[in-house]
Every structure is written in C-alpha cells, then in structure tokens.
Amino acid sequence: MKWEFKNGVPIYQQIVEILHMRVVNGTYPPGSRMPAVRELAVEAGVNPNTMQRALSELEREGLLASWRTSGRFVTEDKEKLEALREQLGRQYVEELFQNLRELGFTDDLICHAVQIYSRGEINDSLV
Secondary structure, three states: OOOOOOOOOOHHHHHHHHHHHHHHOOOOOOOOEOOOHHHHHHHHOOOHHHHHHHHHHHHHHOOEEEEOOOEEEEOOOHHHHHHHHHHHHHHHHHHHHHHHHHOOOOHHHHHHHHHHHHOOOOOOOOO
16 A cells, blocks of 8 residues: 655655554554564655654554564554444545535435445446
C-alpha cells in the first residue's frame, strides 16, 4: 500500500490513520512485530522523528505495545481492534454522506447509489 499524504493535515496524523487501516485490514496482524521506525520512515518517505511520533500515538491508544529490546507489536486485544474497525467504518460512511450531501444528493439517492455500486451496476448516472 502506497503512502500518500495530503496538504493541510499534519503528516504524523496521516501516518496514524494509515497505520490504523493497515492494522485493521490485517497488513499488520494482531500480535505481529511492527517494522522498525527507520524502516517505516524510509518506506513512507518521512523523517524518523515524524514516524516515531505517530507510533508513540498508536502506543498511547493501546494499538501498539513496546517491548524494550524486541520492538513494537500490534495488540492482540480483539475488542480494541473491532472497536477501531467500527470507528473507521462509521467515519468513512459519515464522510461519504457529508461529501455527497454537499453535492446536493439526498440520503435516499446516496443509499440507492451505494446499492447500485455494490452490485457493480454503476455507469454514467447515479439517478
């Protein structure tokens, strides 16, 4: 998965969001060892201090745990992981509705468009 950053949002916060997604989708499975700070920083094209800040935030959230000389590991707490998955899902649905409402779509039309899309029937028109 490519690291893509947007202007206007601190890089470390975007890294936290990307790592949330990677933990939830299984790129970094429960109990797995995270790559080293420098390795992740090189992969993302960011300063190691920025990556360290993001990883420290994930530790503060309880998503990662640090074992002195062994590195950082993804939590095995299934409830915490499921809660994060649900939180991200709600966030994405909320963003979808907010963005489409700004375009003038009604909630019914948004739901209809999602159904059409999920069936692979989306074409030139959502209406």
